[in-house]
Amino acid sequence: MKTAVAALLFLLTGCSGQFKCPERTGFYPDPVQCDLYYVCTKGESEEKLCPDGLVFDAKDSRHERCDIPANVDCDERTELQEPQSTPGCPRANGYYRHSDPRACDKFFNCVSGVPHELPCPPGLIYDDTASTCAWFDDSNRKDCKNAKRDSLDDGFSCPDEDILGxxxxxxxxxxxxxxxxxxxxxxxxxxxxxxxxxxxxxxxxxxxxxxxxxxxxxxxxxxxxxxxxxxxxxxxx
The missing domain is CATH 2.170.140 (Antimicrobial Protein, Tachycitin; Chain A)
Structure with missing residues (x-):
């Protein structure tokens, strides 16, 4: 199925690299770059880019939608525009791990290159693979195994090891x-x-x-x- 989609996109772009619109009006992905897409109107195409950090969601050609990479299957469209990075933001938009590697329970929401610090709910860490907060055991982020745990006012904190009943x-x-x-x-x-x-x-x-x-x-x-x-x-x- 993925091979067929890639072949279709190749036919749409043609050998010259110029995107060729299908008969119907709509929004279509570039075959190699996930944040690049085309607006097709009466057979004419207009090239457009998603805001840096977002990628084009190609599920429905009737809708023009850019979203965070965690919510979009780019398949073989692996290329992206040059990042517009700023301190705290690897790209201008999206969710990213905190610049302090010890702050596993915090992350940045970057909007137009401005990082906004946000906390995870108590007990959770930020998982940048899924761009959301998760329990450590459900996360792909293993660098937070020794992250500082919450403690009560009398000093008690939960042990690292599992407790068997x-x-x-x-x-x-x-x-x-x-x-x-x-x-x-x-x-x-x-x-x-x-x-x-x-x-x-x-x-x-x-x-x-x-x-x-x-x-x-x-x-x-x-x-x-x-x-x-x-x-x-x-x-x-």
Missing amino acids: PGGRKLPHPTFAHPDDCARFYICRNGVMPQKGLCTKGLVYNEETFACDEPQNVPGCENYYDKGEKEKKTKKA
Whole structure:
């Protein structure tokens, strides 16, 4: 199918390189350059270029549309115009990774050569292959493996390694015991975004089952609530 399309485009351009319009009016891609296209009206062609950083979407000849490369299948149209780069923008338009290699959770939206810094949602990194934010495991960007993770005000941050639960299955939202409080614990949303958790009154966190449990089932926390009551009575006295 791709070979047939390439052959058709070659016939349209002809041996001289001059684009030959088909009978119908519309917008047609150049056979070799993805950001170059032609406007055909009554058999006459007008050459046009997408804004630098965008490419021509050839899915429908009735519509004139330029889009970011991640949204367009250029197929064999691999050539592009000379880049109009500026600091932070490899090309004048589009989405690009941040100029700071440590800022994996940020990216630039370049508009006419001006970079606009944007953040990814918590826990995500910018994947420049897809021009969007993604979870590290779903991203093709492996240089961010050691990127700085979010941490809470008490210093807790989610570990790098996967946490396995009962049956050896990876826990999607692993939890961890608080070092000083039996009723408190930490949650790592999608394994990377830390949050604080608190058991319902009367229960304490059991790190063996990754869930809140009766105090008598958690060594060292059996008298957790008894201690609390004694402290209250001492303060009243």
